[in-house]
């Protein structure tokens with residue numbers, strides 16, 4: 282049997298030299314006149330171990346990492362091709378604690394399969410979800426998604442089944458499915474990993490959505506910063522079309538569905554669903570006032586399902602395994618699993634898919650291993666640039682939509698950005714306001730003007746000018762942003778600002794004891 286080596290082609294692995302590792306392995310094998318087969322995969326999501334390669338052995342796959350180009354000769358000398366001992370040998374990937382502790386449903390295939398092999402996809406359970414949906418019929422498919430308890434993974438956590446039902450019931454000769462893969466949140470990369478590592482799961486999820494609500498066309502909106510993802514997705518769409526999984530009579534059924542990709546132009550606000558629709562329609566990404574909701578009047582004024590990529594990519598496993606099996610995971614109203622993305626100053630950064638309910642402390646300290654710098658963790662920003670900063674004192678918060686909301690926090694798209702004790706939280710508060718000023722679409726006054734005024738106020742606080750008066754002004758301004766903004770960009774910017782002020786008052790020149798008593 283020709284030895285087979287799996288090497289990720291994911292952008293995160295490429296960033297640390299995966300292409301050089303692949304070339305070095307190819308060259309080393311050629312020098313030794315050894316036939317090998319190299320399979321390029323997505324990433325398993327253990328980013329601190331990239332480039333993590335795996336070799337197929339009689340005992341299953343054996344992983345090595347982090348491998349650099351320079352390690353390749355010694356790996357071959359040690360017996361890489363039979364999975365022999367070497368300082369970089371990690372053993373069976375599924376036994377690595379970071380992977381072993383996960384519940385991989387949405388990411389079941391990512392890092393394992395060849396992303397562009399339909400055969401591999403089907404061998405690993407692909408297209409079972411669509412088959413079941415076709416046998417259930419559209420209404421029962423929507424019902425199944427509702428019963429699974431799946432909530433939107435893009436930010437707001439809105440129940441996906443209810444959104445689909447609204448579009449299914451809308452009367453229109455044309456409807457659309459839009460996948461939001463703008464992934465602008467800091468520290469997030471789950472959408473990218475699926476696009477690059479398991480693109481057919483998104484195609485299947487969108488096809489099921491189209492079947493369920495009566496839409497024949499879908500658009501995938503991908504951020505321009507993801508050129509590899511655009512390329513892989515584009516190829517995957519071509520392969521699926523060729524195989525009859527897209528186009529007329531999908532999978533031999535009686536309905537049609539096809540997909541197109543649209544590439545964004547680098548604006549955070551274009552991840553907001555209505556700005557995204559404007560952008561697809563060829564206009565500047567400005568937020569639309571709601572109502573009407575996109576479910577009633579969305580893309581090209583037609584009823585539109587707009588979902589985050591992870592929401593759509595989770596639909597196939599819900600359909601194939603059943604709603605009850607999915608809903609069995611999780612806690613409270615947060616059902617199923619969440620691909621948590623652990624980033625920032627953290628020792629073991631990566632993607633960790635788990636049922637809702639782990640505590641924030643467990644995720645950061647235990648799974649993430651604390652900071653990469655070795656200093657104590659001081660703060661974690663959860664849910665992207667509009668999410669609150671959590672101090673270590675709140676690390677008992679369970680990873681659950683309601684528990685986070687009760688502490689003025691946000692699960693959002695599942696990003697966690699870790700900071701050590703060298704962080705200046707007053708500067709982070711200023712950064713949140715400046716980010717809002719830069720990214721504001723300019724449609725409403727509180728956000729357009731308020732974010733700039735807020736940045737100026739924070740500058741005065743940082744210079745120590747009339748601190749208390751300026752902090753009072755800042756709090757007042759935050760109330761205006763929170764309640765007067767048209768969308769969550771302006772509306773949620775106060776959360777990082779006020780959480781920084783509340784939990785780290787000393788960084789703003791306030792006495793922590795007095796601030797706590799207030």
Ligand SMILES: Cc1cc2nc3c(=O)[nH]c(=O)nc-3n(C[C@H](O)[C@H](O)[C@H](O)COP(=O)(O)O)c2cc1C
Pocket residue numbers: 432433434435436437438439441461462463464465466549550551552553554555587588589590592593768769770
């Ligand atoms: C400023 C802003 C940026 C957003 N960026 C994204 C994004 O990058 N990806 C995403 O899926 N949702 C993003 N959202 C949320 C979307 O508006 C929308 O709620 C989501 O796409 C709906 O899909 P879901 O129900 O599957 O989460 C953003 C919202 C706001 C206000």
Ligand code: SF4
Pocket residue numbers: 550568720721722723724725726728729766767768769770771772
């Ligand atoms: S809050 Fe900001 S981004 Fe949202 S509509 Fe208003 S100006 Fe645009």
